[in-house]
Amino acid sequence: MFDKLEEVVKRYDKLNEKLADPSIYDKQKEFKAVSSEKSSLEAIVENYLKYKKVKSDLEDTKDILKNEKDEELRSMAKEELSELDSKISELEEKLKVLLLxxxxLDDKNVMIEIRAGAGGNEA
Structure with a gap:
């Protein structure tokens, strides 16, 4: 899963580089396609970066628990550890859903017509 996420981040960075190039604005179709793809990857990248930060915080908190001698600081680290564990599992689930x-057909439009009926076959 994380290899796929790293590929998505690389693709997102390449799309940002393309959008930074002023010549892309001359080609409207390409600009629209690149912008659309970038916006579809944005949620995945944001959540993955949050996940990496929380994972790093979790490692730091574990180090504090292992090496710190002050009891007050250790108790604060234990509280933070449980919060970070729940955040990590939540972000993992969110990333799994986003990677599906x-x-x-999700991008297609649909028209629905609603009519009032007076019973019988139309109700």
């Missing part, structure tokens, strides 16, 4: 392939 999207249905190609």
């Amino acid at each position: 392939p999207k249905d190609p």
Whole structure:
């Protein structure tokens, strides 16, 4: 899963580089496609970066628990450890959902017509 996330981050960075190039604005179709792909990857990248930060915080907190002698600081680290564990599992679930392939029909429009009926077959 994390290899896939790293690929998504690399792709997101490449798209940002393309959008930073002023010549892309001359090609509207390419600009629209790149912008659309970038926006579809944005939520995944943001959540992955949050996950990496929380994971780093978790490691720091474990180090504090292992090496710190002050009891007050250790108790604060224990509280933070449980919060970080729950955040990590929450972010992992969110990332799993975000990595699911999207249905190609999700971007299509639909028209629904609603009519009032007076019972019988129309109700």
